[in-house]
Amino acid sequence: MTVAAERQAAQEQVKTMTMVAAVNDALRVALERDDKVMLFGEDVGMGGVFRASDNLQNLFGEERVFNTPLSEAGIMGLAVGLGIAGEKPIAELQFAGFIYPALEQINAQIGRYRQRTQGNFPLSMVVRAPYGGGIHSPEMHADSPEGLVAAVPGVKIVIPSTPYDAKGLLLAAVDDPDPVFFFESIKLYRSVKGEVPTGHYTVPLGKARIAREGDDCTVLCYGGMVEVCEEAAVAAAAAGVNVEVVDLRSIVPLDFETISESVKKTGRVVIVHEAARRMGFGAELSARIAEELIEYLHAPITRVTGWDAPYPPFTAAEHMYRPDAARVAAGIRKVLDY
Numbered sequence: 271m272t273v274a275a276e277r278q279a280a281q282e283q284v285k286t287m288t289m290v291a292a293v294n295d296a297l298r299v300a301l302e303r304d305d306k307v308m309l310f311g312e313d314v315g316m317g318g319v320f321r322a323s324d325n326l327q328n329l330f331g332e333e334r335v336f337n338t339p340l341s342e343a344g345i346m347g348l349a350v351g352l353g354i355a356g357e358k359p360i361a362e363l364q365f366a367g368f369i370y371p372a373l374e375q376i377n378a379q380i381g382r383y384r385q386r387t388q389g390n391f392p393l394s395m396v397v398r399a400p401y402g403g404g405i406h407s408p409e410m411h412a413d414s415p416e417g418l419v420a421a422v423p424g425v426k427i428v429i430p431s432t433p434y435d436a437k438g439l440l441l442a443a444v445d446d447p448d449p450v451f452f453f454e455s456i457k458l459y460r461s462v463k464g465e466v467p468t469g470h471y472t473v474p475l476g477k478a479r480i481a482r483e484g485d486d487c488t489v490l491c492y493g494g495m496v497e498v499c500e501e502a503a504v505a506a507a508a509a510g511v512n513v514e515v516v517d518l519r520s521i522v523p524l525d526f527e528t529i530s531e532s533v534k535k536t537g538r539v540v541i542v543h544e545a546a547r548r549m550g551f552g553a554e555l556s557a558r559i560a561e562e563l564i565e566y567l568h569a570p571i572t573r574v575t576g577w578d579a580p581y582p583p584f585t586a587a588e589h590m591y592r593p594d595a596a597r598v599a600a601g602i603r604k605v606l607d608y
Contacts, residue, residue, distance in 0.1 A: 283467060283468040283469060284465045284466065285466060285468055286463055286464065286465055286466075287433045287463065287464065287465075287466045288459065288463050289430070289432070289433045289436050289454070289455075289460070289462055290322050290454075290459040290460060291433070292433035292437040292466045293398075293437070293454060294321070294322055294323065294326070295466065295468065296436065296437040296438075296441050296444075297323060297326055299437075300358075300360070300440075300441060300444045301329070301334060301335070304358060305334075306356065306357045306358045307360060307444060308336075308357055308358065308360065309330075309334065309360045310336050310337070310338050310345070310348065310360075310361060310362070311337075311345055311361055311398075312337065312339075312340050312345075312362070313364070314336065314338075314362050315327040315335055315336050315337040316337070318364070319365075319400075320400060320459055322362070322454075323335065341371075342363055342368050342371045343372045345363065345372070346361065346375045346380070346397070347379075348361070349395045349397065350383075352395070353393045353394055353449070354383075354393060358396075359395045360395075360396045360397075360398060360444065361395070361397045361398070363397065363398070363399040363400075364400070365401075365407075365410070365411045365456075366399035366401035366402075366413060366414070366416075366453055367401070367411055367412065367413030367415070368410060369415050369419070370415070376422055376425065377422050380393065380395070380422075380424065381423055381424030382424055383449075384424055384448065393447075393449055394444075394446060394447050394448070395450075396440070396443045396449075396450050396452055397449070397452065398440075398454060399452070399454070400454050400456045401415070401416065401429075401454065401456065401493070402414050402456055402493065402494045402544045402592075403457065403494075403592045404456060404457030404494060404588075405457060406584050407456070407583070409580070409583040410581075411456075411583075412588075413581055414453075414543065414546075414576065415545070416429060416543075416545065417545055417549060417551040419451050420551055420554070424449070425448070425449045425450070425451055425522065426446065426448055426449065426450045426451070426475060426476075426522050426523065427451045427453065427521050427522040428440075428451070428452050428453070428520045429452075429453045429454075429493035429518070429519070429520065430493070431455070431458065431481075431493055431494070431517050431519075432464050433465075434464050434465065434466050435473050435479070437467075437471075438471050439472075439473045439475065439519065441470060441471065441472050442472040442475050443475065445472065450475070455493045455494030457494045458493070458494050458497070461497075462497065473519070475520050476523035477519065477525050478518050478519055478525035478528040478529065479516070479517040479519055480514065480516060480517075480532075481496055481515040481517045482500055482503050482513065482514065483512075484512035484513040484515070484536070485535055486511050486536055486606065487506075487511065487512075487513050487536050487602050487606060488514050488539050489502070489514065489516065489540045489541075489598065489601075489602070490516050490539065490542070491515065491516070491543065492517060492521060492543070495542045495543055495544060498593060498595055499513075499542055499598055501595040502595040502596075502598035502599045502602060503515050505595060505599055511602065511606065514536055516528060516532055526558065526562075529555075530563060534563065537566055537568035538568055538569050538605040538606065538608075539556075539567070539571045539572070540571075540574060540598065540601040540602055540604075540605055541555050541571065541572070541573045541574070541575075542573075542574045542575070542598055542601070543575050543576075543593075544575070544576050544593065545576055546577060546578050546579070547576065548578045552575055556571045559571060569604075569605040570608065571605075572604050572605050573601075574593045574597050574600075575593065576591050576592065576593070577591055
């Protein structure tokens with residue numbers, strides 16, 4: 271079947287899915303389309319901790335969907351080796367908060383491969399990792415390390431916020447010739463549903479989505495913060511303020527063209543993410559907007575983020591750490607009142 275025929279067939283069959291079901295469907299489609307695709311990680315053969323790989327080992331066998339030891343650095347090394355050998359590995363880390371032992375491989379091997387080979391050899395690999403809070407998880411299970419990975423040149427970072435995007439972006443990541451880190455919001459896995467084509471389709475990497483149009487203030491966000499920002503925008507609308515919510519979808523590559531158009535229109539910017547404020551991705555985003563768009567700003571850029579402290583375990587203070595609609599609304603009022 272041609273790609274065009276596949277897309278037509280995909281559009282003809284649409285189901286309502288949760289985000290985790292959309293991820294599962296994307297993995298199924300990827301494994302069906304290409305024999306080189308392999309899926310592995312801790313407990314992946316049994317469905318994984320969030321059931322994102324449910325039933326895939328039954329469908330595709332233990333040679334293509336398999337468990338690995340509890341070793342993030344080992345999983346990353348296996349993905350690098352398979353990618354260099356021409357396979358298409360999809361590695362799963364159970365929680366992004368345990369990515370730290372693998373940072374050496376991300377920096378020293380994964381990010382540098384294209385440069386070392388002078389672009390002559392691709393390293394196609396995807397690393398999936400649930401991230402963020404909202405489910406009262408234990409220590410280190412709710413971290414948001416996307417800023418750390420974004421600091422490594424040579425890798426791409428995708429963070430979806432809807433089931434449709436989760437499937438389309440994941441399939442685009444599998445097709446991409448470069449390493450892609452795919453962070454999936456734990457909070458959104460089962461809290462959001464949406465219509466998703468059952469066949470193959472892709473959503474292009476590096477293209478932001480206007481989740482809600484407005485002309486008074488721009489709110490930049492991604493992943494689990496998009497629904498929070500939309501809730502704040504609805505509340506602002508009741509008070510007569512039109513907030514534009516921009517879902518970045520990927521932070522590397524960054525769709526700065528869409529950001530620029532929105533900022534030029536509104537003149538006010540609020541940046542929202544779950545990660546700690548200091549050296550979070552919002553710092554880079556804020557600096558670039560200030561460098562390139564300062565003449566369009568009517569107020570200083572405001573960041574609404576996690577605090578500069580480890581994410582609190584269980585229920586103790588999670589509601590105070592993770593940005594909610596009230597904190598985003600306060601950020602919107604701040605830039606409007608300046």
